[in-house]
Amino acid sequence: MPVVVNLDIMLAKRKMRSKELAELVGITEANVSLLKSGHVKGVRFETLARICAALNCQPGDLLEYRPDGDDGTAAGGAA
Amino acid sequence: MSSNHTLAFERRCRRLGVFAAVVAGSILVLDPVMWFLPGLAADTARGWGGLSDDQTITLTAGVLWTSFALSLLCLVIPARGLLVVRGLCNRLAAGKVFEPETGLLLRRFGVTLLIYACVSPFFASAIGFLVTVHNPPGSRILTFALTGEEALNAVIGLLILLMGSILAEAARLAEENRQIV
Numbered sequence: 001m002p003v004v005v006n007l008d009i010m011l012a013k014r015k016m017r018s019k020e021l022a023e024l025v026g027i028t029e030a031n032v033s034l035l036k037s038g039h040v041k042g043v044r045f046e047t048l049a050r051i052c053a054a055l056n057c058q059p060g061d062l063l064e065y066r067p068d069g070d071d072g073t074a075a076g077g078a079a
Numbered sequence: 080m081s082s083n084h085t086l087a088f089e090r091r092c093r094r095l096g097v098f099a100a101v102v103a104g105s106i107l108v109l110d111p112v113m114w115f116l117p118g119l120a121a122d123t124a125r126g127w128g129g130l131s132d133d134q135t136i137t138l139t140a141g142v143l144w145t146s147f148a149l150s151l152l153c154l155v156i157p158a159r160g161l162l163v164v165r166g167l168c169n170r171l172a173a174g175k176v177f178e179p180e181t182g183l184l185l186r187r188f189g190v191t192l193l194i195y196a197c198v199s200p201f202f203a204s205a206i207g208f209l210v211t212v213h214n215p216p217g218s219r220i221l222t223f224a225l226t227g228e229e230a231l232n233a234v235i236g237l238l239i240l241l242m243g244s245i246l247a248e249a250a251r252l253a254e255e256n257r258q259i260v
Binding site for chain 1: 255258259260
């Protein structure tokens with residue numbers, strides 16, 4: 001899939017752990033891991049907004065579109 | 080759902096599954112008994128062929144075995160359906176209620192019922208003809224009957240097939256939703 005999730009990069013920049021982000025956003029740590037690895041079919045706008053608020057970033061910092069889809073960390077897209 | 084309720088549900092499902100398997104086996108075991116137990120073959124033949132008690136039939140060895148084979152072949156269909164029910168009950172007992180495969184099993188049972196409703200009149204006609212084929216000319220019978228029972232089986236089969244399709248699709252959508260965070 002051509003949409004790449006850069007959540008792990010943002011977590012490293014903000015020096016935040018997945019567990020902490022999961023608690024702030026209100027999703028499970030497992031879902032954060034799935035999101036980081038790109039193994040999700042989609043992300044709700046509500047969840048995306050909470051992640052952006054928690055990481056003080058823009059959606060564009062988290063999601064990247066690569067047309068050739070040559071990166072393994074790709075996700076299904078925003079829901 | 081409390082654990083007591085879950086255990087009771089699991090027990091009920093497993094018992095229902097066992098019951099379905101026993102009925103399936105009984106159908107297949109009783110059929111040869113009905114055909115080959117002395118004194119029952121004629122009644123069995125008339126029953127299958129939809130013939131009245133005063134209708135003459137000729138049960139040679141060949142006719143008897145062929146009719147039995149046809150009846151057994153026909154009964155394999157509902158027996159197979161009951162084994163699908165057993166599989167369904169086992170899945171429910173294992174807690175796999177809202178999964179696509181459960182819906183598919185339900186669909187399979189609906190299809191089996193529908194097939195049985197469609198083909199059983201043909202088997203009945205064939206057996207009715209076979210047991211009268213050696214009668215004197217003028218007293219051979221070829222009938223084809225569609226009763227309310229077949230119509231009801233077909234409707235119920237269609238409904239179960241539809242329910243199974245809906246359950247499978249709903250479970251698929253739920254699974255997809257689970258993958259949206």
